[in-house]
Structures are given as structure tokens and as C-alpha cells.
Amino acid sequence: MPKRQEYKRYTRSRAGNVLYFAFLFLAGAFSVLPMIYCVCTAFKPLDELLVFPPRFFVRRPTFENFLSLPSLLEALRVPVSRYLFNSVFTSVVSTVLHIFAASAAAFAFSKSKIKGRTVLFLIVQFSLLYNAYTLAVPQYLIFSNLHMIDTFWIYILPAIPSSMGAFLMKQYMDISVPDALLEAARIDGAGVFRMYARIVLPITKPAWMTLFLFSFRDMWSIIPGGTVFSEELKTLPYVMSSITAGGTARAGSAMAAAVILMIPPIIVYFISQSNVMETMSTAGIK
């Protein structure tokens, strides 16, 4: 099969080219400037933080703000490593379980003939539109009846059935998993579980890699509200937010903390997207 580039080649007018790059450049700058600002501020010494008129970029970068973090955090009763472990553990476990649950359900929604699948899927989809805020009270009652308050389960169990993931996976399977391929697998004697593991999961890799990023990002930023009280069960963003509460004098340290918190989602981003892009080059060999 010929590579895509061989026949997908149209020329753009010169004005078109200029517009194209101007648009990409402006949109890119608009998106990324605030992140650059965070990084710059994290490296600013105190006098640059307070200078007037304010400067966007840092002139004399320093690690002061980062080095001040350990002393700000040492007063904690629980070591920082424990918060870090909690965040990594809960984010990874709930994300992986969510992907398996959501993609398995999506497979049934997209390709099965079971009764009620259309109605059930509509319920999943429309549940996304119900305001999460008003659900907090009934959810709290359920958590407390199940004795999930102040345990790790509170992070993991409710994250598994996120409707967004099942919705994304189902929409992706609709366009990417050909019925003919499943039919061929049936003829070869493959059951539903084998089709799921050997056909559906490999083909939908771009979708679940993307979902991995979405889910990890959401889970990583969780600050437990009224559902976790034990200090040793709290998350890293929770500790970092206590630094932000220190006001202007700690603005630099708060930004340093924010920058550190950004690192894991960025790593996950590159793992996820390099896998998404990689499937591009093999598309068509399916």
C-alpha cells in the first residue's frame, strides 16, 4: 500500500501559506505563554518577583524557590515521599482500571447485539451533561455507606466508571474497528474476550493512549476535599496547595511547586502522544 504522502499533495497559494503559519504561530503562542510564565516565575529571585513594572521573563534565574521547598515542607508530620507515592499510586491504578473498564464497555456498546445497549449508551453519554457539583452530596452519602471515606478506594473506585472514557472509546471503535475483521475472527473461532484483547485493544491504541493522558491528568490533580482526613492518605497537590496559601512572600515557591507538579503529566503526555503518532505511520497495514 502506498504511503499517504504520495498522493496527498495539494499546493497552497503563497498567501495561504503565510496565513497558515501566522495562524499556527499565534494560536501556539496564545496557548503556551502562560506555561512559560509559570516556569519563568519559578526561577525569579525575590527582587524580580516584586519589580515594577512587572517583567514576564526572568533576567537572573535562580534555584532559590526550588531550594526553599524542602524547608517549607519539612514541618509536615508525614514525609513528602508519602504524598508523592499516594499521588502516583492512585493516579496510575485508577487510570489503568478505568481504561480496561471503559474500553470493555465501549466494545459491547459499539459491536455487540445485546439488548438495551443503545439506551444504556445514551444514559452514559447524557450523564456527562449532569452538573457534577450537585452530585457531591448524594455521592458522599454513597461513599459513607460503603465505608469508603478516608480510604484509598475513594480515589480509585469512582474514577473507574468515568463516562467520558467510555464515550470516547465507543466513538473511536465505531470508526476504527471494522465489522468484517471481527467476523473473520469469529470464523477462526475467536471468542469475545480474545477479540477484545487481540483486535480491539491494539487497533484502538491511539484512543486509549489519549484517554490515559486525560485520565492521569485529572487524577494527578486531585486534592481530596471532605472525603480523606488521614494525612498519610493525602496527595501531593494537597501539600503543594498549602504552600500557595502562604501569600505573596511565597509566590516564587508556590510557582516552583506548580512547575514540579506539571512534570508528571508532561511525561505522560509525551509517552501517550508518541504512541498515538507512531500508529499513524503503520495505519493502513491493519
Add this chain to the structure above:
Amino acid sequence: MKRISGFRRSGLSENFSFYVLLSPFLALFFLFTVLPVLVSAGLSFFSYDMIKTPSFAGFDNFLRLFAGDEVFPKAVVNTLKFAVVTGPVSFLLAFLLAWFINEFNPAVRSVLAFLFYAPALSGSAFFIWQTAFSGDSYGYVNSFMISMGLSTDPVNWFRNVQYNMAILMVVQLWISMGISFLANIAGMQNVNPELYEAGALDGIRTRWHELWYITLPSMKSILLFGAVMQIQATFSVGAVVTQLAGYPSVNNSVDTIVSHLSDVGTVRYEMGYAAAISVFLFAMMAITRVLVSKILDYLGK
């Protein structure tokens, strides 16, 4: 014949296996989402302050929305403004950017995609907009305008009814693009290259034709996903508004349904009324969702 019925070899019927795949998700989904939604929707017919037992109130809460609450009608109008402007703009931008960068090689593409996804990766970094549009002369925009001689006094951006809505729309746009943008990128990996080839043979000569007749129809279900996520995001604008412009905002100029809702729930503990607001908001989004899928049906026709 024996081979065709081969999937029964495991002893399970295919439907049964599908139920097994579906059940973990569905069981937890009913427990943690459907049940709370039903409780909340039921609560909209009650008066409940979280202390006393709920008392039945009939349609009182719903009547109050438009006949006993000065802020709510304004909040509906503001929410619709957000939905009409940032929703479609963000949706189109998420598609156009994904489509534009799709023709670069993978390395360039992942760097460009990173730039556009950066807002989603920088956590709750919208406080940066607080610094930029800060009301004193330390704010970046004010200090820039003063130093350029464009103005003499700092503008209190978020308290100024002329500008605050526009600024918040920009912030919302900046926040909301990420999910549908990356979903579109994943979706585009999937358009069958044979379709482009066949299209070229069928006389497709411009990239616009290719976009309209091949790319868009092949991605319809991913576009629906993006649209639903946009509906959810723009109708639920609230926390950002409250953080930047405060609640209530000046003359309720930017108060939204959700910022009003959290005031009713968290500050005034009127949970029954808060539930009625949620039900109303849900109805607005559901109607929009149905309209949007009608529009998407026209793609490629």
C-alpha cells in the same frame, strides 16, 4: 458449519461474554453516577437545607427559577453567551489545529500538539490570567498599556462590565480546547488512507474538498465526542468566573448558572433549589446536544 459457530467453543454465548465485559463499568457507573443523579433530580422537588428532613415542595423550586430569583435569569443569559461564543469557536479551533498539524512529520507534530495542549497540562494555571489582567498597575496588561501611553490609569478588568465577559471568554477558550483537540488528533490517525487515494481518483482536487468529503465524514463520531465535551464545558463555566471575577460579579455581569448554583448550594445550603437548577441546566445541555448531532449529520453532504 461447525467452524462458523466456533465462538461457542468456550461454552459461553457471545451475548453473555459481552455482558461480562460491560458489567464492571456498568455496575460502578450506576452506583457512582446514575444513583446520585436520580437522588439529585428527586431532590429538586423538595426543600432541603442539609439539616432538617427534606419536605416535599412540588414544583416550587422550578417556579422560583424565573419568578423568585433575580440572579437566575441573568445567569442563564450569561451562560448562553459563553455557550454560543466559546463553544463553537473552541470546537472549530480544536478541529482546525488538529487538521493543520496533521500534515507535519511526527516529531514536529508532537511539539506543535504540545504547545496547543499546554494549557491542560499546566494544572489550574488560570490564575495566570489573574496576574495578567490584575486591576492594579502591576498587572501585565495595565503596566504595558501605561508604559506605551495607551492609558493613564489602570483598568480594573474583571470588575469592568465592558471587558470582563470578553476576557473570561478568552480564558475559557484557553482552558477548554485540550480534550477535543487531542481526540481529533487520535481520530485523524484513523482515516483510512485508501479513502484519500480513492478520492483522488474520483476527482477531488483541493484540500477543502478532501476535508469535506473524506476527512470530516470519516471522523463524524469523534467530532460528536468533541462537541459533547464542549457543550459540557461551556454550559458548566463557573469556577473560573468565580475565581477571576468573584461572586456576585459587578451587576451580575458575568455570573453563570454554575457560579450561581454553587452559591445556592455551598453558601446558602438550599440543596433542593440547587438540584432544580441542575435539572434545568441539564435540560438546556440535552437540547443543545440533540441540535448539535442534527447539525453534524449534514457533514459531507
